[in-house]
């Protein structure tokens with residue numbers, strides 16, 4: 041693939057292929073796109089062969105860490121006499137991350153079919169979807185799709201005459217970023233306050249109700265049925281050797297056409313900007329995140345980094361959730377990092393001291409720097425606190441909070457220093473808004489939005 045390749049060659053819509061159809065969320069539409077064909081194939085296979093297929097296809101978890109999905113399924117001990125559980129992580133709360141919610145809204149049966157296949161593979165008869173509770177329209181849509189799947193015989197007893205039984209429970213969380221961390225999610229699902237658990241034991245051994253549990257991201261599970269329909273060779277022909285397949289890249293911020301772009305792993309931001317209209321007119325790229333705000337930021341020097349797990353890692357960041365938040369030269373990096381850090385301080389669950397106290401102090405320092413009231417030594421203090429959080433916290437939320445501080449100081453230290461020496465913020469916050477440059481006219485009016493959702 042080259043930077044000049046046309047969009048139709050660059051993009052590979054699979055999960056998003058039906059999104060422009062009339063009522064894409066219905067079973068009828070899903071069936072027109074090979075829906076539930078993968079399940080028929082899966083139910084004729086031995087569960088271990090199914091796990092081997094997903095392993096050989098090289099599918100990696102789309103929730104952030106990129107852990108191999110088939111290998112995770114294989115960790116579930118067999119013949120242990122305990123119930124096994126599949127829990128789908130639909131908490132999606134990382135700033136900039138916005139792929140699972142649109143996927144569930146437009147194509148909920150992709151997840152349900154994937155869940156039946158995954159449950160059959162790991163010998164699970166009760167699976168759960170843990171959804172961020174504020175997204176009520178998606179909650180309703182999921183309930184309706186699950187009911188539709190029961191009526192059609194894809195859920196319940198003796199699915200498609202195979203003798204396999206599965207129930208799905210849709211659970212709405214109360215809305216906490218930490219409940220996306222898989223062990224906090226399990227505590228929350230059990231009715232407790234969502235806080236991370238000490239590991240080991242890992243969920244594969246003692247997860248939900250202390251039983252073997254697979255926790256997978258929405259997109260990971262929804263990506264399984266196409267592998268069964270089109271084959272692992274097709275899947276591995278997309279993407280790169282160690283990061284095969286297709287994925288949803290979410291472009292947001294100062295781009296002409298923000299949205300979901302489904303493409304093979306390993307594309308670059310330069311290519312994605314080519315197909316999304318580029319940076320908003322008259323401006324240039326300043327910094328961006330490859331995988332949400334907790335992944336170290338990149339600059340225009342990184343436009344050609346392959347967006348797969350290895351490529352982004354080698355360039356010093358993480359692919360994370362593939363949430364590409366793009367900022368142009370009107371954005372104050374101190375301001376952006378302060379907003380993110382306020383989010384992490386608010387969402388810190390308070391279980392461990394480095395994160396609970398550290399994020400609080402980071403916010404205090406950043407706010408005074410942003411307001412032009414910073415003091416000499418503040419930048420060293422920021423780095424010192426970040427260092428005391430990073431790798432020393434109980435869970436990865438702490439590491440994520442430290443990451444924008446360290447990377448922004450690495451790339452934009454001069455801008456922080458300017459705030460200290462000039463004793464003010466040198467940027468006009470209005471210039472980075474959507475209504476600057478008369479762009480507001482291009483945004484949909486509330487009436488148009490109402491029509492779209494009707």
Ligand SMILES: Cc1cc2nc3c(=O)[nH]c(=O)nc-3n(C[C@H](O)[C@H](O)[C@H](O)COP(=O)(O)O)c2cc1C
Pocket residue numbers: 100101102103104105106107109112129130131132133134217218219220221222223255256257258260261435436437
């Ligand atoms: C603070 C925090 C929040 C997270 N939020 C999510 C989330 O919303 N969705 C998700 O799938 N994974 C999230 N994760 C990662 C999960 O812990 C877990 O790795 C993932 O659900 C595994 O699924 P996968 O193997 O399919 O990627 C989060 C991790 C942390 C530390």
Ligand code: SF4
Pocket residue numbers: 218236387388389390391392393395396433434435436437438439
């Ligand atoms: S790192 Fe933060 S979110 Fe994670 S356990 Fe510690 S206080 Fe809670």
